[in-house]
Amino acid sequence: MKTWILRLYAPVFLFGFVAAAAWWVGYRHGSALWLLPGLALAIGLSFLAERRWPYDPAFNRDHGDRGRDVAHALVNEGLNLASIALVPLAAGWVAWQAWPSQWPFAAQLLLAVVCADFGITLMHYASHRVGWLWRLHAVHHSVTRMYGFNGLMKHPLHQAVEALGGVLPLLLLGMPQPVAAVLAFAIAVQLLLQHANVDMRPGALWRLMAWAPLHRFHHLRYGSAGDVNFGLFFTVWDRLLGTAFDAPGYRIGGGDLGIGSQPDYPRDYLDQLRAPFARLPQKAEPALPAALRRTGAQSLS
Template sequence: MSNSLRFIIRWFSYPLIFAGAAAAMIGMLYADIPYWPTTPLIAAGGILLIALLERLQPFREDWLEDHQDTRTDLIHLIVNLSVIQFTATILAQLGDWFPDALSTFPTTLPLWGQLIIVAIILDLSLYGMHRLSHHLPWLWHLHAPHHSAERLYWMNSERRHPLHAAIMAGPGLLLLFMMGAPAAVVATWFGILTVHLAFQHANLDYSLGWLRKVIGVAETHRWHHKRDFEDAQVNFGEFLLIWDHLLGSFYDSAGKLASAEVGLRDEQYPTDYLGQLVEPFITSGKQGLASRKAG
């Protein structure tokens, strides 16, 4: 592959694909075209391009190989995107129960302004829940399947326990719908975020330069998946890293991962979907029994 093509992929893949997908989704929002199925199809197109670029210019060649995880990650992908859609639908219906007098969301703003507000509220909520998931044992057990991946690539962005996926998104979504946020605006942001998260975990040699300190792309997020758990307590932002800067959890790890391993120290952690679905409860049960015996 020519150096010029490598340069284009490295510096323009995220701006072109992410911005293109986001612009298309926002265009659908302005045109009042229903979210389903158009926005998910746009997101799928963007993610497919990321997957193809990984084969052309991987960050690590060995991460292109199956690690007994492709089938598992595919199931996670299908289940969790469905869970988020279901959670958003249910919370939107709950939001309809609140009196209009309590609605505080500024629906008089242009749609792009409403989208920014939705993005900020959801991103702060996701940051908070993500950080709590690294400190509260019961949340960590649910979050561990995401960190069990021994390689990073486009599809394990959705390797999450479905209960944890709902818990992560729930507080921000509930607040937004209590405020009276339009469901179409919230759904559009989730479509945009889905493409970003594929980039965040992509096995793709790309860069955003100094913007890596503002947007949670792979350059800084890979460090968060280090097998050395103590080193990984940084860069919790799902989209923005502003919260990491403000709350002291940012670390500029670009170029520092080298050959460091990702995943969990537990080498016996299940690699199949059903195993990862029940493992958090088995682990919690064992620890609870141990604590009772100790007491």
């Protein structure tokens, strides 16, 4: 029974919540504000699953970071809500209407997810190669445990940059507000799954979906070893970029996470908002564990 729960957890969680949101907003024309309690429910269920089937029980213990992570989540989701409210205004600036409004809502949502995933993945990739983007993105990589809330922990300026890369082209095409609202909800749910401390085992879907079993390697603290698995929803972009990676059997622990060259990265919320603009001390990067250099570690491209 446990094996099937862990195999079905991620697909049922993602497709269940997103399908419910699409039904309510897209087909029942309900208020998108009801997606907020839906997200709260998703967070609550994620926490329960992390305690019932943890990948690493130590990741469930508060490291003095819970209040900070709540602050990140409230600010960033509040900004998401504000940006969704501005979608009709942005649509008014578009002189043409190229969005396929005649498509079924589910098809419009799938188009939005694929296009946003591509743009956000490219911005994420750039954030590991462009200095000022990395300084903003480093806030997210400073975590030393992985659990669902980590997905909502970002510097608000970096979230804005990623959102522009993923959503601006859709807005220019005339994406309607209901689609934008469910897209934002789907992204938040997927971020919970990417960082969840759940010992999920999604079977064949692990090669398609960018869930926690692959995304944990993106948070490795060993220099460029974490420059892998950038995709938000799908692994196809990493395959095309040559950055898809897995090390079967390697169990990532707290000592593998964080920024190796900045082990004393600021932990307080306000300090993290200031960190990208401060000169932070640098240390030598730790050595990559031998297990990650063995032949078992492999590219998935």
